[in-house]
Amino acid sequence: MNREEEVCICHRVSLGKLTNYIKREEPKVASQLSECLGAGTGCGWCQPFLKxxxxxxxxxxxxELKVGFENYADKRQQYKSRNCIHEEGDA
Ligand code: FES
Structure with missing residues (x-):
């Protein structure tokens, strides 16, 4: 995944935004990353990746995340389907 791609797709938070936030704020626990544009507070899929x-x-x-963005986004869709999470605007 490159820096422009979104780790938290729900809130459109890119890897680059997250790494900048982590370097600047030095959060102690992953849940504090929600302060970076709400990362992790939507469907929950990205939480293990934030950690x-x-x-x-x-x-x-x-x-870094050694996963291709398309594969990552597909798996999120499957996760959301399994957990019956639907949001307006989803394809
Ligand atoms: S992808 Fe981050 S909460 Fe859904």
């Missing part, structure tokens, strides 16, 4: 990038930062690693 992963925060864990990477706290371990001194570079923050």
């Amino acid at each position: 992963k990038i925060l864990d990477q930062h706290q371990s001194g690693d570079s923050m």
